[in-house]
Amino acid sequence: MAIIEVEDIFFTYRDGTEALRGLSLYVEKGERVALLGPNGAGKSTLLLHFNGINLPRKGRVTILDREINSKTEKWVRSRVGLVFQDPDDQVFSSTVWEDVAFGPKNMGLGSDEIESRVNDALKAVGMTGLGGRAPYHLSYGQKKRVAIAGILAMLPEIIVLDEPMAFLDPKGKETLLDILNLMHEKGQTIIIATHDVDFAVEWADRVIILKDGRTLAQGTCDLLRDSALVEEASLRLPVVSRVFQLVPGLRHRPLPLTIADAVGIINRITQRCGDYLKGDGDDECGK
Numbered sequence: 588m589a590i591i592e593v594e595d596i597f598f599t600y601r602d603g604t605e606a607l608r609g610l611s612l613y614v615e616k617g618e619r620v621a622l623l624g625p626n627g628a629g630k631s632t633l634l635l636h637f638n639g640i641n642l643p644r645k646g647r648v649t650i651l652d653r654e655i656n657s658k659t660e661k662w663v664r665s666r667v668g669l670v671f672q673d674p675d676d677q678v679f680s681s682t683v684w685e686d687v688a689f690g691p692k693n694m695g696l697g698s699d700e701i702e703s704r705v706n707d708a709l710k711a712v713g714m715t716g717l718g719g720r721a722p723y724h725l726s727y728g729q730k731k732r733v734a735i736a737g738i739l740a741m742l743p744e745i746i747v748l749d750e751p752m753a754f755l756d757p758k759g760k761e762t763l764l765d766i767l768n769l770m771h772e773k774g775q776t777i778i779i780a781t782h783d784v785d786f787a788v789e790w791a792d793r794v795i796i797l798k799d800g801r802t803l804a805q806g807t808c809d810l811l812r813d814s815a816l817v818e819e820a821s822l823r824l825p826v827v828s829r830v831f832q833l834v835p836g837l838r839h840r841p842l843p844l845t846i847a848d849a850v851g852i853i854n855r856i857t858q859r860c861g862d863y864l865k866g867d868g869d870d871e872c873g874k
Contacts, residue, residue, distance in 0.1 A: 590616040590745065590776050591637065596646030598632055598800075606632040608800035609646070614745075614778060619771055621787035622780040624797035625821040630780035631672070633797070634747050637778070638667040651744065665694060668738030672749040674730035683709070683725070683733050684718030690741040708736040712766055728759035735766060745776045752786060764790070784811055784825050788844040796820045812842050 591614040598607040607629050614620050622630050635641040636648050639660030648655045655663050671677045680686035687708050691701045709715050712732040722730060731751065738746060751767075752760050767790070770777055781787060787794055788808045795805040798820050804810050811817060814832075817824055824832065827849045828842040843849040 588616050589613040590651060591778075592647075592649040593633070593636070594647045594649075596636065596643035596648060598636070598641060598644055606800055607643075610797070610801050611646075612795050612802050612805055614776060614795075615793075617771075617774055617776055619767075619790060619792045620776075620778045621791035621794045622778060622797065623782060623784065623787055623794055623820065623822060624803075625782060627799075628797040629800040630797055631749055632800075634669060634749055634778070634780055637663075637745070637747050638669045639663045640669070665741060666743055667745045667747060668741055668743035670731075670734050670738055670746070670748040670751060672751075672753055674727070674734040677734040677737065678722045678730050681721060682718065683714065683720050683722060683736075686722060686733055687718075687736045687740050690737055694741065704740040704742070705736075708740040711739055711769060712736045713762065728755050728762070731755065731759070731763065732766070735763075739770070743775070745778070746770060747778045747780075749780045750782075751779060752781065752783060782822065784817075784822055785827075787811070788825050789846070796822070808844055809841075811844060 591612075593610060593612045595609050595611050596607055597605075597609060599605045610629065610633065622633070624630050632641060636643060636655070637650065639655050642656060642660065650663050651666060653659055653662070678686050680689060684705060687705045688701050691704050696704070705718070706715075709718060712735055714729070714732055714736060717725075717729075722733060725733065735748075735751075751763055755763060767777060767779075779791075788811055791808060793806065794808055794810055796803045796810065796816070803820055804816055811822075811825060812828065814824060823829070824842070825844050827846060828844060831842050831849065831852070843852055
């Protein structure tokens, strides 16, 4: 069941920049979707349509069976949580607790419910005990977690993140991935805009590839095995795929996408070669 439907939308900024040019796509309930494309493809502009910050000049965006327009833009912000790429655009209160509580307060919730939601959200992002800290004393990765907590506290059905892995160190990326997995386990639909194909193939159920303000392709991560499509999208094959493509002894079809895929193939090659050396296998390894 589609929870988001985008039908032939166009969007032009006031300076005349045409960002979206007849873009169409869909997202199903409970999916983890990676929105891929180079800089300028329209990813960030599209995300702003999902919670009513941008409204299409032409075409239609439907969220939870309701068309998003000037009458529903406030409603949709309680259903779709948007995490910006730069947490400094989103984290602005004097303390972490106040920042996470901002959304629930504006929803008109009671104090007990607000406190419960803030505490649960801070726990989910590993920030319990830091509610009294000033955001400007936090690291970049911690600020990102606070921004996510502020969205989680509103209990949206859909969470949209713009380049969430940008500028994070390896530990920060690992922590964020744990948070995303927790959100998915709770049944939330998650959409991430990224140009990181390696992250996409390890995490996403489905990918949507944009170029020049249009949908170039959408489907499973198998799309990222298509060298011609990846090149057309100004992306690159996943690192694992490139290794298997370049090393003669590892040539394999279809190309592996993930580390798990690659380990499985290497294990099979190792087993076959072991049998060959013992005289028990065929001569495929010898070739």
